Amino acid sequence: MKLNQEIHYKEVQRPNQVWIWAIVIGIAILMWIGFFRQVVMGIPFGSQPGSDMEVIMLWIIFGIAFPIVMLGWLRLITEVRDDGVYVRFVPFHLTPRVFFYKNITRYESLNYRPLRRFGGWGIRWNFSGEKTYSISGKHGVLLEVNGERVLIGSRAPERLVEVMDRVSRNDNK
CATH class of the missing domain: 2.30.29 (PH-domain like)
Known part of the structure; x- marks a missing residue:
């Protein structure tokens, strides 16, 4: 070389399929809602809520990092x-x-x-x-x-x- x-x-090339954007943004919105309800407002999120630390970790991974990687960095x-x-x-x-x-x-x-x-x-x-x-x-x-x-x-x-x-x-x- x-x-x-x-x-x-x-x-x-970057991802350009609308359905990918919809899935990624949908997951991120769900994580933000869960974080806001349970951690900020103190209302358990879901029928079997996890601990606040679990919700925070899921929020960081799927509400922040996942969308940044998928929609910001991902390219061929x-x-x-x-x-x-x-x-x-x-x-x-x-x-x-x-x-x-x-x-x-x-x-x-x-x-x-x-x-x-x-x-x-x-x-x-x-x-x-x-x-x-x-x-x-x-x-x-x-x-x-x-x-x-x-x-x-x-x-x-x-x-x-x-x-x-x-x-x-x-x-x-």
Whole structure:
């Protein structure tokens, strides 16, 4: 891996499905209501209320941290550089996962069904041994790397393949 490589293509994706936002915000609102009722007003929250400390911990995790992570930090960054394709799923990857051109035997743009093929979006594996990095949509680029199949979700898979073609040809010269 060379230092100071040129980034030939960069795509940053964030969750854009309304239903994800609704679920995250709904959970956060429920936690805020529970915190306010039980801790601030002293009215037990729920039919089997937990202790105030349990409510505070759930409020911190699901009322504050979870929405910040899901709606503020969560993103999929895909970069095409001189030596390969770099994928980073923030905040789960501290450093990018690198797929070097020398290890990629084949790649193609494709449309797929995330729920059927992988059970949804995110970092996932299926029973066929495929792995995916996806955040939304049904388009991506399928790489065969060292005998493994890795699907990278993309909003512009044709462009990603086009840049990979150009850069990998230059890398092999």
